[in-house]
Amino acid sequence: MENFDGLGLSSLVTSNLAGLGLHKPTPIQAEGIPALIAGRDLLGLAQTGTGKTAAFGLPIITRLIEQNRRPNPKTVRALILAPTRELATQIADNLTAYAQGSPIRVFRVVGGASIFVQSERLARGVDVLIATPGRLLDLLERRALSLAETRFLVLDEADQMLDIGFIHALRRIAGLLPEQRQTMLFSATMPKLMEELADSYLRNPVRVQVAPPGQPVEKIDQGVHFVNQGEKAALLAEYLAKHPGELALVFGRTKHGSEKLSKLLTNWGFSVGSIHGNKSQGQRERALASFRSGEVQVLVATDVAARGLDIPEVRHVYNYELPNVPENYVHRIGRTARAGRSGRAVAFCAPGELAELRGIEKTIKKAIPVIGGDAPVGMPEPSAGRSGGGRNGGGGGGKSYGRGGAPKGGKPAFKGPKPAAKHAKVASEGGNARPARRPSRRPKSEQAA
Ligand SMILES: Nc1ncnc2c1ncn2[C@@H]1O[C@H](COP(=O)(O)OP(=O)(O)OP(=O)(O)O)[C@@H](O)[C@H]1O
Numbered sequence: 001m002e003n004f005d006g007l008g009l010s011s012l013v014t015s016n017l018a019g020l021g022l023h024k025p026t027p028i029q030a031e032g033i034p035a036l037i038a039g040r041d042l043l044g045l046a047q048t049g050t051g052k053t054a055a056f057g058l059p060i061i062t063r064l065i066e067q068n069r070r071p072n073p074k075t076v077r078a079l080i081l082a083p084t085r086e087l088a089t090q091i092a093d094n095l096t097a098y099a100q101g102s103p104i105r106v107f108r109v110v111g112g113a114s115i116f117v118q119s120e121r122l123a124r125g126v127d128v129l130i131a132t133p134g135r136l137l138d139l140l141e142r143r144a145l146s147l148a149e150t151r152f153l154v155l156d157e158a159d160q161m162l163d164i165g166f167i168h169a170l171r172r173i174a175g176l177l178p179e180q181r182q183t184m185l186f187s188a189t190m191p192k193l194m195e196e197l198a199d200s201y202l203r204n205p206v207r208v209q210v211a212p213p214g215q216p217v218e219k220i221d222q223g224v225h226f227v228n229q230g231e232k233a234a235l236l237a238e239y240l241a242k243h244p245g246e247l248a249l250v251f252g253r254t255k256h257g258s259e260k261l262s263k264l265l266t267n268w269g270f271s272v273g274s275i276h277g278n279k280s281q282g283q284r285e286r287a288l289a290s291f292r293s294g295e296v297q298v299l300v301a302t303d304v305a306a307r308g309l310d311i312p313e314v315r316h317v318y319n320y321e322l323p324n325v326p327e328n329y330v331h332r333i334g335r336t337a338r339a340g341r342s343g344r345a346v347a348f349c350a351p352g353e354l355a356e357l358r359g360i361e362k363t364i365k366k367a368i369p370v371i372g373g374d375a376p377v378g379m380p381e382p383s384a385g386r387s388g389g390g391r392n393g394g395g396g397g398g399k400s401y402g403r404g405g406a407p408k409g410g411k412p413a414f415k416g417p418k419p420a421a422k423h424a425k426v427a428s429e430g431g432n433a434r435p436a437r438r439p440s441r442r443p444k445s446e447q448a449a
């Protein structure tokens with residue numbers, strides 16, 4: 001497909017796309033848009049950063065323009081659900097840009113913002129509403145809106161929306177929409193179990209699958225670095241110091257740990273923000289805005305930032321702690337290498353995280369190359385075919401980055417940390433496997449995460 005002409009989009013939308021510098025549809029857009037314009041339900045699976053937002057946004061806007069009518073008061077013509085506030089905001093910004101110059105009005109409702117202001121706006125009726133499920137339910141309970149006239153439903157990050165955290169809210173919301181509607185589900189991952197659930201929301205759907213689901217983008221240069229939990233902060237600092245001025249997203253597992261890590265890195269002289277569930281909405285928005293603009297180069301986040309966020313300048317993703325949901329690895333590293341760019345993803349694997357690492361490799365059907373540290377002795381082979389010396393089993397095949405497993409290269413520019421204990425205790429968070437080598441140094445504030 002050479003350009004957006006011929007997909008059935010409104011000419012206003014195509015000219016907006018050109019103005020945004022988008023000239024050629026991505027595969028999910030080329031295949032998905034005509035089916036959606038034709039009114040079909042759709043399950044769209046395509047890798048991170050390949051334009052799924054426009055794949056559902058453009059046909060919805062086109063069809064709403066063609067219907068040529070205004071929403072009735074307190075009604076919504078199209079509803080898009082997303083798992084996080086930041087993602088909902090981003091989708092709203094994207095769709096507003098695609099619909100520019102048309103009568104289509106896009107509005108977003110999320111928690112952490114005034115429900116009164118949102119209710120007031122909804123009173124006039126909205127063409128496209130983007131919402132997080134919790135806030136939408138609150139608004140529905142207050143009768144601030146009705147979904148009785150909503151003919152389009154999108155679940156972005158569908159597998160997460162169908163997961164335990166959202167499924168109850170989703171069932172209630174979907175039950176309020178008319179049966180006669182068009183439903184579209186999109187994600188970069190779709191575990192088998194979820195797909196069965198997904199089916200119950202779709203009618204005679206078209207399935208558009210661009211690559212086998214769950215595959216990371218090829219342009220992400222992935223690596224795993226074996227390191228004890230207590231040495232991770234120092235190692236991260238060394239990696240960060242090697243790429244000054246480049247945006248890096250760091251994922252931790254807990255809110256508390258992520259906050260501590262961001263403070264530690266700040267003390268060491270890095271320009272750091274953080275985003276997690278313990279921050280106010282204002283703080284979350286400011287942190288993200290500073291990171292987007294490059295004012296802050298490092299963002300430490302929990303999985304709240306794992307899905308959907310599009311910050312093209314992100315060059316590095318560090319899995320400071322491995323996610324316990326393997327699909328989230330794919331989403332986390334997908335915050336880099338957006339829209340054909342390249343990026344780098346480093347996973348820090350402590351002895352207690354080997355089960356997570358194996359789970360991830362099974363999901364992506366690939367062994368992640370070892371780029372530092374030593375694999376614990378007796379590390380079992382993953383079923384995903386780790387053959388031919390990917391893993392550095394006890395000082396063999398894999399590359400070692402020398403001293404304490406630090407990355408190769410010059411002296412780090414950061415101011416700390418200081419070595420605290422000569423003989424660091426090997427972290428043994430429940431794993432049987434033990435590191436082949438004792439750490440040579442350990443930062444004072446290793447409790448960072
Ligand atoms: N046809 C296109 N040509 C070039 N760039 C595009 C095109 N469509 C979308 N993009 C850009 O690609 C980037 C990623 O798009 P988007 O956020 O929709 O990806 P996604 O598939 O939803 O990813 P994720 O799975 O992470 O949510 C955005 O910056 C978007 O502007």
Ligand SMILES: [Mg+2]
Nearest residue numbers: 052053156308
């Ligand atoms: Mg997306």
